[in-house]
Amino acid sequence: MFTINENYLKLPGSYLFSDIAKKIAAYQKENPEKEIIRLGIGDVTQPLAPAIIEALHGAVEEMAHAETFHGYAPDKGYVFLREAIAKNDYQDRSCDIDPEEIFVSDGAKCDSGNIQEILGLDNKIAVCDPVYPVYVDTNVMAGRTGNYNKTTQNFDGMIYMPCTAENNFAPEFPKETPDVIYLCFPNNPTGSTISKEQLQGWVDYANKNGSLIIYDAAYEAYITEEDVPHSIYECEGAKTCAIELRSFSKNAGFTGVRLGFAVVPKDLKSGGVSLNDLWARRHGTKYNGAPYIVQKAGAAVYTEAGKAQVKEQVAYYMRNAHTIYNGLKDAGYTVSGGVNAPYVWLKTPGNQTSWEFFDTLLHEVNVVGTPGSGFGACGEGYFRLSAFGTYENTIEAIKRITKM
Ligand code: MLT
Numbered sequence: 063m064f065t066i067n068e069n070y071l072k073l074p075g076s077y078l079f080s081d082i083a084k085k086i087a088a089y090q091k092e093n094p095e096k097e098i099i100r101l102g103i104g105d106v107t108q109p110l111a112p113a114i115i116e117a118l119h120g121a122v123e124e125m126a127h128a129e130t131f132h133g134y135a136p137d138k139g140y141v142f143l144r145e146a147i148a149k150n151d152y153q154d155r156s157c158d159i160d161p162e163e164i165f166v167s168d169g170a171k172c173d174s175g176n177i178q179e180i181l182g183l184d185n186k187i188a189v190c191d192p193v194y195p196v197y198v199d200t201n202v203m204a205g206r207t208g209n210y211n212k213t214t215q216n217f218d219g220m221i222y223m224p225c226t227a228e229n230n231f232a233p234e235f236p237k238e239t240p241d242v243i244y245l246c247f248p249n250n251p252t253g254s255t256i257s258k259e260q261l262q263g264w265v266d267y268a269n270k271n272g273s274l275i276i277y278d279a280a281y282e283a284y285i286t287e288e289d290v291p292h293s294i295y296e297c298e299g300a301k302t303c304a305i306e307l308r309s310f311s312k313n314a315g316f317t318g319v320r321l322g323f324a325v326v327p328k329d330l331k332s333g334g335v336s337l338n339d340l341w342a343r344r345h346g347t348k349y350n351g352a353p354y355i356v357q358k359a360g361a362a363v364y365t366e367a368g369k370a371q372v373k374e375q376v377a378y379y380m381r382n383a384h385t386i387y388n389g390l391k392d393a394g395y396t397v398s399g400g401v402n403a404p405y406v407w408l409k410t411p412g413n414q415t416s417w418e419f420f421d422t423l424l425h426e427v428n429v430v431g432t433p434g435s436g437f438g439a440c441g442e443g444y445f446r447l448s449a450f451g452t453y454e455n456t457i458e459a460i461k462r463i464t465k466m
Pocket of ligand 1: 102105171
């Protein structure tokens with residue numbers, strides 16, 4: 063008789079954004095006439111930039127002819143894309159990353175979930191609290207976290223690093239030394255960032271303790287301040303302790319197209335075993351590559367026209383972030399984030415729990431956000447609003463919320 067992976071039974075509820083989608087669908091079914099504004103999941107609303115569309119059309123045309131048709135992509139991704147990434151995202155920022163250290167994928171969510179597969183089950187994992195739920199849930203599924211503790215609303219075998227208003231939503235070194243540390247900056251969900259000096263502190267800490275940092279930089283395009291690092295490889299010594307994950311979803315609107323990449327440096331080793339080799343083995347066995355047309359679209363992001371157009375889109379969403387931040391602040395809300403990130407993190411008014419405020423907003427003004435407690439126990443009493451809506455909807459949402 064077959065059995066199941068019982069670790070799945072340790073997971074409380076469904077995936078956060080699936081829960082929210084179900085609640086919205088139920089409300090809309092009861093109230094079909096209501097116009098709901100969705101600032102919950104960080105899904106983009108602007109169409110793909112013209113340079114990207116042009117590249118997609120060109121690649122589709124290539125696929126129509128025997129001479130230019132493409133079948134399976136190379137394991138790590140096409141060289142034209144990996145070279146463009148290495149040059150523009152790393153070498154131009156004085157980060158010494160080689161195309162051979164880059165693995166193209168169908169997005170940072172999958173990479174952040176899959177990467178733990180090359181790590182031992184005995185690793186002790188540290189995450190920020192609140193945190194993007196994929197890091198925790200995938201380690202639960204693998205059996206690395208122990209049981210869920212209803213009282214603490216945490217997993218007994220995980221290390222949680224509280225990110226609260228008191229520490230500017232930046233984690234501190236935990237009491238117990240972790241083997242693996244997940245960091246995400248600019249942060250999802252709080253929109254906070256850390257300085258280069260602070261990140262260097264984490265790199266030094268990891269190298270000293272033999273820990274691995276999994277650095278999710280999916281939101282780096284939203285950095286506006288000088289001293290905020292775009293890549294962990296801006297820090298000295300990061301190549302011996304860090305994997306970096308990047309996405310085309312947020313900077314170039316690929317949420318429905320799917321493209322991302324992981325950087326696994328050749329210098330990153332455990333007991334003499336190269337993590338680059340392990341990830342190459344895993345990638346080659348389990349993945350057949352992002353489609354050629356999508357990788358061509360990704361390469362268009364790095365052309366002069368593509369760069370200018372995606373910069374404009376990022377500015378469009380950041381105008382939304384400022385609208386949310388300033389509108390709520392002026393109305394007396396306690397807000398943070400929104401300066402180097404497309405998320406605004408606010409304190410729920412009147413001591414409402416995160417889910418109570420979610421219901422208030424949905425039922426009273428038909429605006430959807432994400433309850434902070436969905437990201438972890440320290441997110442209770444907070445709420446996340448996404449800047450990825452349209453400008454018009456963002457203005458309308460803030461008008462509705464501030465009139466409540
Ligand atoms: C979010 O809303 O946190 C993100 O859009 C989710 C994701 O990128 O998977």
